[in-house]
Amino acid sequence: MFLLIPGSLVIGFLCSSVLRPMVDAVPYLFAYVTLTMAIGCGLGQLRQVLRRPGIIGWTFVLTHIAAPLIAYGIGAALFGAHSPYVVGFVLFAIIPLGVSSVLWVGMSGGSVALMLALVVIDSAISPIVVPSGIKLMFGAVVDIDTGGMIRDLVLIIVAPTVIGVTLYELSKGRIQSKVQHIASPISKLCFVAVVALNAAAIEPYVEQLKDDMIRLVPVSILLVAICYALGYFGALPFRNRETLVTVSYASGMRNISLGIVLAMGYFDPLSAVPVVLSILIQQPMATLHHYVLQKLNKPDAGERSPIHVR
Template identity: 30%
Template sequence: MNLATFNAKSDKAVPFITPLGVVVGLALGSRISGYSEWGTFFFACITLIGALQISFSQVLKALSRVRSIALVLFCAHVAIPLVVKLLALLAFPTSPSYITGFILLSSIPIAVTSFLWTTIHKGDAALALCLILLDTLLSPLLTPLTIRLLANSSVVLDFQGMMVSLVFMIVLPSILGMLIKHAAPDACNKARAYLNPVTKLCMMLVIIIHVASLSGTLSFSAVYIPLILMNLVVITLGFLLIYCLARFVVHEERSFVVSMTFTGGMRNISAALVLATSYFDPMTALPVVIGILLQQTFVGILGSRLFAKDAW
């Protein structure tokens, strides 16, 4: 099997990587608890590798799509978190930790893997990369601010710690990756095929390490069925809201609708897991863990439905 074939097969396996990481993390449990600090390093590696695909010229070109960018960022950081909070209050009125967990899920930066799904469904790659980068650079301010404004005051939050973590996990690796891309574009293009498997390995390691740190405090049961249903509602809400606005209200062309839907609808749940296990109680992390199990698989189903050939 050559490298291109291997990468193509591993791309198809993305929906199963995160659930497998959760299972392995729960199985290993306290045996790897001493490695929890490595989670931030592995996540920074994911961000760095993703940024090696982004050039400054691509960002400048995509920045001209002001309407598209503004719509996605407004939905991702204002409309969706507000609606998610209202739904979580209705579903879990006596569980402020669950409510905070869903607010964290809806306010975390755009998922780097949304670029992969954008390319699979023939979206505008430059717009997706620009949205990921912009949201990444703004995340140390937007994510803690959203949580501060929407989370229940009874939940203790370390805002400074979250901001520092987001800078080291996302912002600095993104800038470094773009600088490397600018200095050695040919080398970055050649290395991309070899780094693709590394990204997936790092993603699994992040999940394993941080789920393992929760294994002693979590016990899954039928009590969590409402959390599963709520997660499905949150994922569907993000997708359909942006899809409908982009396609039927502002009438974007198909490639832009694809990019906007995946970037606006997908959250960097691995980053949410790092923050949840570092700065929140285990019950706040539970919606995040369940979200990891569901997001990639459900996104694949939604994307296939919304962007099927006969749907346009």
């Protein structure tokens, strides 16, 4: 991630004139990435997680209510309530949970099944959560094609998720191991392409950002850190290390590529800038968070060892 994400951003900026005509392919590339995630989750895992509605509901309160309100407050205080940057900060906070969080949860000793199910459920409800959240916070200030956004979210998130879960069930869970050696590398290439194409799309606007970057970068770092902290401290009442690890990563990591797609498709292109910056910050922050978790919350002798995801 440290190499792929910055590298694809650089390629997108340097080759923007060549890549810009292909930007329309982004939703379809992203739909494939979602599909490869969904084939690892079945109805049994979803049912298991639904037996713990308190954790699910609380995670979504932290990620889709508390985090967007904090993002709006910080952005409005520094840039003004009507700034496109504020829309970008809120969009980062309100988009669905990140697929790569599943890997970090596994490496840090959290519940992979819970995290995977949270991602799938959150992706499925995103056509309701994202447009309604933006509309409630900005109202008439931001002119949103709500119908178009819902249609795109269904295309790139909901439909691939449903197809993936269905394939998992029909194959009795065997499909992921059968196709992973092919599907996973292609998924990474699609992810790189999504980032590069969106970088190419915003390249013409970069000249406008020189004076704002001094404030944008620190605020983006602060917001990502706050999202991790929300999950960590919000999960403390559960008094369970596995839950704490899972909820903290769920709160800290967002589906950034989707955020860029929505920012470029439905808002001022400048609103995509905080989302792009978050791409560079989110993964290094995940590494730091992993280190902090290992130091502060070492498994007790009676706990099982962390799950490692191949």
